[in-house]
Amino acid sequence: MASVGSNGSTVSGRLRSGDVLHAGLAVALLLGVWSVGGLEVSTGKVSSVEAMNGSTVLLPCTYSSCIGIKNLFFNWHYNDNGTLIKLCDGVIRAEGVEPKYNINHSRVSFVGSSESSNISILLWNITFEDEGQYICFARNQKEKNRNHSTIFTLFVVDQMKEVDKTLTVIIVSVLGGVIGLVIIVMVIKALVVHFLLKDDEKNKECLVSSSGNDNTDHGLRGAKADAKGTPKA
Template identity: 80%
Template structure:
């Protein structure tokens, strides 16, 4: 009996271990899917913009979620040395529905659309005081209020830097000159070959005609000799 109980307890222990392992794998899979399908916010590949004082700039931002959205909340904030100032905020009820937006800055305009998952804004007549970090934030209640944010940095300048294209111009000129020289050499070579072939044809024609003339002259001489009468005895 003791041996049976021992075997039974060992089997039960292995079953419990297997259940725990199975549960762990399921949780890991769920966490993996959750991390892949979670809400993400992006300000594009280039997150820094240099713009002239007094101009209008676009601050881009898009959101994405593999499991969809419901009552997605978003806002734009300006980071002024650690103090956050809200520029606008809004909510998108569900996919395909245009957002309800409240703008809280006189020089800000919301230009996003739910069709492109776009929550971008325009900032008019920028000044040097507008330079700094702009934070695009979003929260999706459908993902247990999962949130994400992205930072866009604006640099304001008096005038745009002129790009020195001297080196590029030199490289293009050299490459163009080399290509032109190669084409000129090929044209000259083709002309030389063409004229040489013509000269060879002329020489062959001359040889043929001169050879024909020699044979004709020889034949006429022979004929004249044959036509002479045999002297009478």
């Protein structure tokens, strides 16, 4: 009986450890799905831009969530040496509903749309003081107020840097030379083939005419021979 009790306790212990393992895997899976499908904001493939002093620049930001959105709150801030200055904020009640927003800066315009999951802004007539980091933030009530933010960096310059086109010119010149050489070779080849065909045609004509002359000569000679060989009556 003691051994049975010992085996029973061992089996139950294994079952409990198996249940714990399964529960842990389930929690990890749920967390993985939550992290993958949760709210994210992004500035796209480019996280910075260089713009001319006095120009207008787009500060891009889009949001995404596989779970969906409800009362999505968003805002833009400018990081002024550690002090966050609010540029605008707004709320998107549900998917497909256009955002309601407030502008807190005289040179900022909101250009986003819920149709494209876009919460971008325009900054007009930029100055050197506008250079720095701009933070796009969003919070989704449908995901228990899960939030996410991203940073876009603006550089303001007097004039745009001239791109060194030397390498491009060299590549274009080499490609042009190669293409030109190929064209010349093809033209020469076509001319050679053309003249060879003409020579072949001339040779064929000569052979035909010479063979006709030979037949005529042989025919005449044969006729003369026959005429001479005919006995007189």
